[in-house]
Amino acid sequence: MTGPAGTEPVVVRVDRDRCIGSGMCALSAPGSLALxxxxxxxxxxxxxxxGAELTDGLAEAVEYCPVEALALHSARGGYRIAPAE
Ligand code: SF4
Known part of the structure; x- marks a missing residue:
């Protein structure tokens, strides 16, 4: 994971067409994602x-989504933080 984790509020975007509902992200980051x-x-x-503080659980959820349906963006600048493009 690259980016200014921990210092900048982040938003998370879900590609709901891609999501298969495995629920892993909601387990890893229950304060950030729900089903x-x-x-x-x-x-x-x-x-x-x-936007809110990037937690370890949210970073893990984005990294390990099996269908790459999650992306982190800066809440201020809008640019993508993870996964890398
Ligand atoms: S881990 Fe990915 S596929 Fe599973 S529920 Fe979350 S967004 Fe959907």
């Missing part, structure tokens, strides 16, 4: 909008 009624992941409010 919707349709079984696919979504970010909790602050990680969808204003």
């Amino acid at each position: 919707d009624a349709d079984g696919r992941a979504r970010p909790v409010a602050e990680y969808a909008d204003a």
Whole structure:
């Protein structure tokens, strides 16, 4: 993982077309991601909008999503932090 982890608020984006609902991310980062009624992941409010501190669990969730459906972005600049493009 590259980027200014820990110092900058981040938002997490979920490609819901790609998500297969494994639930791994919601287990790794329950404060950041949850499963919707349709079984696919979504970010909790602050990680969808204003941004919040990057946690180890969220970094792991993004890294280990089996279908690469998660991406971290800067809440300030909008640029992508992970995974690397
Ligand atoms: S780990 Fe990936 S595939 Fe599994 S629920 Fe989260 S976003 Fe979806």
